[in-house]
Amino acid sequence: MKKQLIEGVQLKPLVAHADERGYLMELLRCDDPIFQKFGQAYVSLNYPGVIRAWHWHEKQTDYWVVVKRRDVVGGTLTLRTRSM
Numbered sequence: 001m002k003k004q005l006i007e008g009v010q011l012k013p014l015v016a017h018a019d020e021r022g023y024l025m026e027l028l029r030c031d032d033p034i035f036q037k038f039g040q041a042y043v044s045l046n047y048p049g050v051i052r053a054w055h056w057h058e059k060q061t062d063y064w065v066v067v068k069r070r071d072v073v074g075g076t077l078t079l080r081t082r083s084m
Contacts, residue, residue, distance in 0.1 A: 010034050012028075012032065014026075014027065014065075028063050034063075035063075039061075043067075
């Protein structure tokens with residue numbers, strides 16, 4: 001995995017296993033090196049022109065998957081001084 005600008009951020013290459021029916025892609029497995037534990041899973045879709053506001057979590061681990069990309073997808077911000 002490539003070194004990222006924000007400490008702790010890692011990218012996992014995804015592989016599509018395709019055939020004539022479409023494709024299957026594993027997003028996250030419990031034996032992935034980046035996996036810590038399960039908390040919740042959800043899907044979010046933003047309508048055109050909508051921006052979700054920043055909010056703060058004292059401690060949180062997220063696993064993000066971008067299903068469909070258009071222009072700016074989103075951002076990640078850290079307030080940890082050691083990551084800047």
